[in-house]
Amino acid sequence: MTEPYAMPAAQPLSDLSDDALDWQVLLHSGNASAADHARYQRWCALSPAHAEAAREAEALWLDIGHTPTAQVVAAPHARRKRHWAAGLAASLALLVAGYTGWQQAPIWLADYHTGLGQRQAVTLADGSRVLLNSGSALTVAFTDRERRVVINAGEALFETASDPRPFVVDSAGEAVRGTGATFSVRRDGRVVLAQGEATVGERSVPVSPDASAQTAWQRGKLIFNGKPLGQVLAELERYQQGRILLSDTKLAALEVSGVFDLDEPQALLRTLEQRYGLQVTYLPWLAVVH
Incomplete structure (x- = not known):
């Protein structure tokens, strides 16, 4: 246009x-x-x-x-x-x-990938375990000098195995190093460290006090505590086909709390309707919250 x-x-x-x-x-x-x-x-x-x-x-x-x-x-x-x-x-x-x-185009070209609503566990050649979240993709590029993986899309949780080579996760051009650590990395740059030590560039990443909640997706859950509705819908959109839009931008600041089942993403929208007095109109590939 x-x-x-x-x-x-x-x-x-x-x-x-x-x-x-x-x-x-x-x-x-x-x-x-x-x-x-x-x-x-x-x-x-x-x-x-x-x-x-x-x-x-x-x-x-x-x-x-x-x-x-x-x-x-x-x-x-x-x-x-x-x-x-x-x-x-x-x-x-x-x-x-x-x-x-x-x-979704970059997903299909990666070494490992998941569709929307899917999660997949992968064991890499060095013994490290990776859990890919919904709509995620990962490319592996191990060499004799380092163990490098690239987040092409979405999010992945890493449990790195002991190895003299550094373990590096490349996310949107930013390097996250977490040898001997458990951490998740999102393509948008978010890093959640559950245990061990990790760095982003030269900056040390502290262990996240709410790591369990932020990585609850690995257990098939989404947990929100006073999160703005706009952020909640953006997060839910990662787990289902199509878009979720707000017809009134003023609703974006509405605070939402709860524990939701990722295997039933539509249930979250129904809960929003019942608990917060919202309405959802469904069209092909589109849900409008108002």
């Missing part, structure tokens, strides 16, 4: 609808910057047709939780809008599915 520098020629309404959908996906992704919001306002002002497409897409986003039984019989013009909105919702689901598939 690009922002034109001059007033474009008239675009078909379907193209404008697709562009408006792209904007909603970006603006509600949690990664939109102030510059993105400014660009969106300029896009809306390009023409009355742009403004109308934006209003329709925004209305769909706000209305996405409404069920068919809650809707009254509409006038012909309203029915046409609803037909367009249904197509837009389907396009949103396809975009999310495509994005999710693209994200």
Whole structure:
């Protein structure tokens, strides 16, 4: 999606609808910057047709939780809008599915990998044990001088075997050394040391007081204690297909506590509905919490 520098020629309404959908996906992704919001306002002002497409897409986003039984019989013009909105919702689901598939690409090229919702235990050539979390991938590159593994995606828990060669975990270009230690490393840079000694670069990593909770996924559990809902949903998204979005960003700060079963990720969403008065609308490859 690009922002034109001059007033474009008239675009078909379907193209404008697709562009408006792209904007909603970006603006509600949690990664939109102030510059993105400014660009969106300029896009809306390009023409009355742009403004109308934006209003329709925004209305769909706000209305996405409404069920068919809650809707009254509409006038012909309203029915046409609803037909367009249904197509837009389907396009949103396809975009999310495509994005999710693209994200998984690095996984299949690694030495070891797990699908979403899967965990796998691996014993390396030196005797070290590795447990891969959901949607994770690991590449092994042992040499005579060091034992190096690369986290291509996701997260892994390491129980390193005794060996004169250093044990190095490369995560997004950052080296974690933990010979004779038990620790987990995530692709996003998080390191949780359960026992032993580990370093990130030249910095020593302290043993995590809540290591048991942070690595509860190895026991098939997720544990949250006053965590913001936005973080909880981002974590849950790692264990199931598709995306989980918040329709109201104000809900992201809602504090959530509990112990949840990873083998039933949908149960966490049901608990959120029951315990916190939230609602979840399910679309193909997409769940919207509101």
